[in-house]
Amino acid sequence: MDEVAPGQTTSTDAPASAGETLRAAREAQGLSLADIVARTRIPTRHLEAIEIGDYGSLPSSTYAVGFAKGYARAVGADEVAIAAQVRDDVGRMSRAAHYVPYETADPSRVPSRGIAIVGLGIALAVVILAALWFGTGLFRGGPATNEPVIADSGMTAPAAAPPVAPPAPTPTGGQVILAATDEVWLRVYDADNKTLYIGTMKPGERFDVPAGARDPMINVGRPDKLQVTLNGAAMPPLGTGERPIKDVRVSGEAVSARLAGATAGAVQTTQPVPAASGVAIGNAGAAAD
Template identity: 25%
Template sequence: MSQLGARLREAREARGLTIAEVASETRILPRYLQALEEGDFEQLPGDVYARGFIRNYAQFLDLPADELIQLYRRERGAPTEKIKVVPAAVPPRTRSCLLPSAFFTFFSILVLLGVLYWIANLAGLTRMPEVAQQPTPTLTVVPPTPFPTVTLPPEGTPPSPLPPTPTPVVTPTSVVIPAEQLDAPLVVVLRVAPNATRGSWMSVSVDGQPAFTGTLLANNSTQPFKAQREVFVHVGDASVVELIVNGKSEGMMGTVPGGVAKRTIYAPNQSGSTP
């Protein structure tokens, strides 16, 4: 019977432990513990693992681990002496022919370059091309332009009156209504609310023709339109624009500040509705 296995079994049984309990504490599989106690080392995964199992098992049972590992080596037939590392012999130095070979290659390249330069010189390839002499530019001095002579009027002559400044013509923002629409059945008035602090951009078409595109300011708050059939209104800020149709207020075109509104207003004699 294996002396190693006997010592391990006696120490385990003296503590009243089972193989399963030892395996739970040491994290070693039960079959490996049983193989150690029975001396069946062929069941172990390898020599390195076997020595690790023995060391952990011995430390758990408070046994001398190194002594048990030496006993394991003797029983398994492994040499107990430490392996000596003998340094390898220094190989003899051999003389390299790299330096003379490199020098010969460099010298050959220099000779080849010299021969190529000599051939190119004979063929005239190394001569610099002659640069045609450019004519020297001639500077032409332009005399300065004399200032015009100003003739002053005699003393005591009254100054000439300045020409009158033309009065700028201001184009009204009202819409020019054609003559055929003067008695139109539909009159639409767009008006910015009196308490509004800003105006609104708008685009208006009368009977399918563009009539007005621009901004109706707060201080220029009314804009009328006359049509025979319909008036299309596109307003950029509906919350400040009031819609008046044939003298009757339809209220503000929107309630959300900055909200865009589009509406088509039809004449009473036309089929359609005011969306």
């Protein structure tokens, strides 16, 4: 039987996976998974998935690489090599959806090109007829005129409606706070991809986004478990929690814009309607939900 020189491997030896390398490094230091959880704040189930190479149970390939690098730093392993090995492993798997999920259109529900062209032609004809009707009086049995209609002397013009007060301006800057309502994994980083925070937040924990950070963004595993506020004003939930989201801007300006969009329809307006025979009737507009 052939002998194998010391330091050499046989052709049947396979290189250790990233998870095996990390587990071996942890065991060599006498550390448990609980010790790694305490150092990295990565949930135990995610660390176990990395050790056995079950990357499909992780939220996405981005999280798989990030968790593996955090694990490597905790045990003193080469995080660059580990990250490259994990990317190779998950490169063959489906990647998770991004911040704005979408659905593929059902071909059976999409109108044919011919129907679309006919519909466009009908819509254009309606617009042209409406312009002729209101602009020239061509179809109303009289000559076109641009002169204003003089009201009967017995009629009085209705009073002009009072101007509606504009909504209060939303603050465009200030302190953005990220607070966990349940256990949630979060990464905060700036436009240079510099990590400002990474880890699993416990219920009640918060992170104050640095005011000087350049275009800060977040990746979050459970967006429904993260509350975003600006100067105490809460922003609507970022998602339903059915899937993770990434590259969400959380600067003061970005959060302010979201708050303004959420409250734009919440202004109550009241406009009087002219009444016949001298009777005034008020018409109050309902506030938008």
